[in-house]
């Protein structure tokens with residue numbers, strides 16, 4: 499079985515939990531409060547900078563030229579396309595660049611961002627890809643599932659359309675393919691580390707939405 503099928507099966511229960519989270523249900527129904535979405539989108543803007551940085555390191559570690567192109571392009575798209583989406587919502591919710599700069603990373607965003615950057619720098623290429631894969635794959639699945647059932651009109655349609663869109667899904671399929679290709683020649687120890695990284699990132703995806711729902715902040 500491929501790494502991706504194995505990893506998805508092993509984490510399916512966690513994915514089902516993510517789908518049923520109050521944040522995602524409310525997003526689908528269009529009833530998500532603006533303060534919760536605003537919290538989410540500010541933290542996500544911080545997160546995407548770390549995500550882009552980790553993708554750039556993955557590009558530098560790629561085992562072939564196609565991988566350099568794939569992940570440097572991924573880094574670029576993470577910053578450019580998603581910034582545009584955020585700029586839209588920042589304007590709508592009146593978040594100024596100064597507000598964004600002065601809002602620190604929440605504990606969960608800080609943890610997830612640092613997990614990706616630390617993994618990108620310290621671990622071998624296959625493990626880096628396994629850590630990055632849930633960020634792509636879970637958003638693609640959640641995006642499509644929400645898109646299929648979303649209330650219309652929905653305040654958050656632009657977000658839903660981005661992650662349900664064909665362009666994002668093509669990028670996700672390509673990351674799955676590269677991850678499976680490198681996993682197929684990985685040692686048992688590396689495979690084990692890949693599964694560990696994939697599960698950790700999936701947990702952090704859950705925690706990221708949970709933190710937005712609860713307006714997570716530093717307790718002290």
Ligand SMILES: Cc1ncc(CO)c(N)n1
Nearest residue numbers: 542545633634637703706
């Ligand atoms: C937390 C998080 N994970 C994944 C994505 C998709 O790139 C995102 N925008 N934010």
